[in-house]
Amino acid sequence: MIEFYDEVRQVHWLMAFASGGLLFIHGLIHLSQAGHLFSTSVRYLRYGVDTVLITAALMLTNIVQQFPFIDAWLTVKFLLLMVYLFLSHIMLYNTRNQRQYVIVWGLALMTWLFIFSVAKTHNSWGIFSMLF
Numbered sequence: 001m002i003e004f005y006d007e008v009r010q011v012h013w014l015m016a017f018a019s020g021g022l023l024f025i026h027g028l029i030h031l032s033q034a035g036h037l038f039s040t041s042v043r044y045l046r047y048g049v050d051t052v053l054i055t056a057a058l059m060l061t062n063i064v065q066q067f068p069f070i071d072a073w074l075t076v077k078f079l080l081l082m083v084y085l086f087l088s089h090i091m092l093y094n095t096r097n098q099r100q101y102v103i104v105w106g107l108a109l110m111t112w113l114f115i116f117s118v119a120k121t122h123n124s125w126g127i128f129s130m131l132f
Contacts, residue, residue, distance in 0.1 A: 015053035020112040027105040
C-alpha cells in the first residue's frame with residue numbers, strides 16, 4: 001500500500017483545501033442571502049468532500065503507521081476535526097440569526113486553519129510551535 005502514499009496524500013490535501021474552501025463559500029452564500037438551492041448544493045458537496053477527506057486520512061494512517069491517540073499531533077488533528085465538524089453542524093442547523101452564524105462560521109474557519117497548521121508542522125501546537 002506504500003506505493004499509493006503520494007496519490008492518497010494528494011487526494012487528502014486536495015479534499016482538505018476543498019473542505020475549507022467550501023465552508024468559506026457556503027458562509028458567503030448564506031450571508032449574501034443567495035438562493036437556498038445553491039446553498040443546499042454546496043452543503044451536500046461538503047458532505048462528499050469531507051467523506052473522501054476522512055477516508056484518505058484513514059488510508060494515510062494505515063500507510064504510515066501513525067495513529068491518533070498514539071502520535072500527539074494526530075491526536076490534536078483528530079480532536080480538532082471533531083470540533084470542526086461540530087461547529088459546521090451548528091452553523092448549518094442551529095444558528096438563529098446572522099450574528100450567531102458569523103461567530104460560528106469564523107470559529108469553524110479558524111479551526112480549519114489550525115488543523116492545517118498542525119498538519120503542516122506535524123506538531124501539536126501547529127502555528128504556535130514557532131513561539132515556543
